[in-house]
Amino acid sequence: MDIEQFRKAGYQAIDRICDYYYSLQQSKFPVVSEVEPGYLKPLLPSAAPEVGEDIQVIADDYQKFIVPGYTHWQHPSFFAYFPAGFSFEGLLGDLYASSVSNPGFNWIASPSCTELETIVLDWAAQMFGLGPAFFNSSGKGGACFQNTASEAALVAIIAARSAFTSKFPDAKMEQLVIYTTTQTHSLGVKAAMILGLSVVALEVKREDNFSLRGATLRATLEEDKQKGLKPFILIATVGTTSSGAVDNLAEIKEIVRDYPELKVHVDAAWAGMSLVCPEYRDKCYLNEINEIADSFCTNFHKWGLTNFDASPLWVRDRSYLTDALDFTPPFLRTAQGDAGTVIDYRNWHLGLGRRYRSVKLWFVLRGYGIEGFQKNIRKTIALNERFVEHVSSSSLFKLVAPPSLALSVFRLEPKPTSEQIPEQSLNSLNELFYGRITARKEILLTQTVLDGSFCIRFAVGSPRTCEEHVDKAFEILTHEATLALEAWKQTVTSI
């Protein structure tokens, strides 16, 4: 394809993306794809073509075969998982970045890639109220993009293990322990699997809203010390995936003071974006993050209006990362790196090559401004509050945990009447209910289990979601709940 053919195909791509977003706004298609597993294989040839094909044919096939197989994360009725960030500003920034296809591992691999990342992540740190210790401009701490929050946590764990074993070279791998809670994202267990280390999931309780308490941490630390174990990092969560729980960093702060070897990584992958609003900083323990977090991660590609991927990791001390990850062979040496005058980000993460993501975030931060970010957070939290009102005024549903920011966890649990449903039956009823919801393609919600209770998550966050979509979703939930309840009663009666 020559440059003029690209211009034509590029305009068309822009037009088709515009069409796609008009269709989304008008909910012209359901959020969930209608396709069945294996749908695509019979539609495509079994091998790459021998001779190149015309871009128009390829672009048309994309519309015909690929688009129908999407789950539309930008759909206004997407309430599953957590939202996937998107904005036109981000898309344009990504387009410009992709157009130079730069692996950006060294400063010299493209000076502006590295320098824009240091600047734009300082903007973000400031916007969230992170202390200057975390700024790249501090020369000591700093931030860079990782691929995902899971990898950010993995990197933090590797750095903490390296710091620990440097200080205690006699510590055996078998003694090292990662602390998470029973509500921590799978990233904790997965990191332990990857590193061949042990993980201890600290107990959290329903009455504490699934938040880690200081007393639990202290008791476990003391117990593990007795056993000869060496806990070297705590993965604390601000906004768990299941229920949006926030570990009690105020209490944790008091404990970690007595255990200076225990590093603290704060995973705020989703909820961290709310730090842009002063009114949510206490809930998210901003002060404590600034006091005790060795590392902190929040994803712009979730609630932060930025296309996947944009997952920065901040550290208080960049040598925490480079001590664990810097190895420089001769073919990667550069005059600027040798002189120590530049950051070579490849030593801050797992891989060598890295995507060029800063221009995308720069476009988003400038296009929205701090005010635009705040507006987006406040709007989605208000939509969740609207959903909570619906749930509270309904006789069918009950919240399983207090709503957290833009997330609610609920289940079908009719208000006690003459015909009360025994606690042990509620799970099967809700599984039946959730099965009915997943069969409806026009809304998407995901399931979870809290303290043994099967329940359903409602996470708002697509910028296109409005009150009408929340109301419509609740209407569908009510309808399906009623039918599930009837079906369930019939099953019970027939037994």
Place this chain on the structure above:
Amino acid sequence: MDIEQFRKAGYQAIDRICDYYYSLQQSKFPVVSEVEPGYLKPLLPSAAPEVGEDIQVIADDYQKFIVPGYTHWQHPSFFAYFPAGFSFEGLLGDLYASSVSNPGFNWIASPSCTELETIVLDWAAQMFGLGPAFFNSSGKGGACFQNTASEAALVAIIAARSAFTSKFPDAKMEQLVIYTTTQTHSLGVKAAMILGLSVVALEVKREDNFSLRGATLRATLEEDKQKGLKPFILIATVGTTSSGAVDNLAEIKEIVRDYPELKVHVDAAWAGMSLVCPEYRDKCYLNEINEIADSFCTNFHKWGLTNFDASPLWVRDRSYLTDALDFTPPFLRTAQGDAGTVIDYRNWHLGLGRRYRSVKLWFVLRGYGIEGFQKNIRKTIALNERFVEHVSSSSLFKLVAPPSLALSVFRLEPKPTSEQIPEQSLNSLNELFYGRITARKEILLTQTVLDGSFCIRFAVGSPRTCEEHVDKAFEILTHEATLALEAWKQTVTSI
């Protein structure tokens, strides 16, 4: 920004990308940026704006402040590192993919993302001549994108370690050893640092063209067995970064037969693309890869015309990955995953979220066809052969290793005349020479060290590079070599 504002800004972005590629074709600017470390900070505000800004201002600032700080990897005179893939087809595919901002971790997260990846990587496997055991359609083996070849190797090592410790649960972490060679990319040492494991770099010799020989592998295995060590994986390289060396997989095959516990990962990040041409399959040991590799990686984002990132990892047995990496919390369970009818790619790599990359590769494979891929490989190898002819016919330079595909490693070493330069002085002379080259912004080459010799790499691969650019580069090298030689002689005389 609303949809119509995006359309306008999108057209402009396409136009500006066209302008950029016209400028590159005409070498309107040098390959290396003129900026100095820290150039960007004084040019940008110190914080994100309070209120959103107009996209036109942002896009103009991008041209004004960011573009001048690029190292232009797509420039026809880029001969550094390895080429970074790019094509308009890839850029368009990436644009469509970014427009749906999909984290693609589960089948249901978007059926087409997963299904297209399984199909397109089978196309690629077929195109390279990989055996059907590696195909996703085999139901047993398969492939998925990792973030980089370094991460692909890391994943392979984790899988191998997991397989080994499952079989030998009494093996201590301290006994486990990763095998690389002294010429393996830093990814080997870095993986060991990440995992807290030991690495043994097997010796390779100049007379073997820096290729790992079977005898060395066998001797090291026997020696390490004596020491009680447990080598569990060999990272073999097809096309090392320093010199394009290819480990002798024909000999290695004979050895690993006797050591079934030793897994083999073949890293062909750069050279693997040449497998598309039948005439390079023997050099790259395709048959042996098909016989003994447990995993195999090659990067489309290097020599494969595809924008960063596109780094697939093939495995002979997908449970090799999932046994090591699958952990499924309740909130990630899906009906299709539970039924086992789909692939959930999140269990094949380190992170949870993943970029949607298959559409990009699909566009590139279809746009170029197998023929187009072959043409690109053959053209760049021919350009390197042209460079080699220049070197061979010059009295100034000498190849330090045999040219490998599109890579040559050489140094300034004037043909013996009356005034011969002592061997021990050649390194300082070449450092002086390389210093002069790096001061020239219109070409970019990188340095390396081979068997103690400081030398310079010449790697061809930008699709825009033509004979005239190779000739021009050689002219500059000759000019700077002459000046370096004069300067060096003066220094020597003055001592």
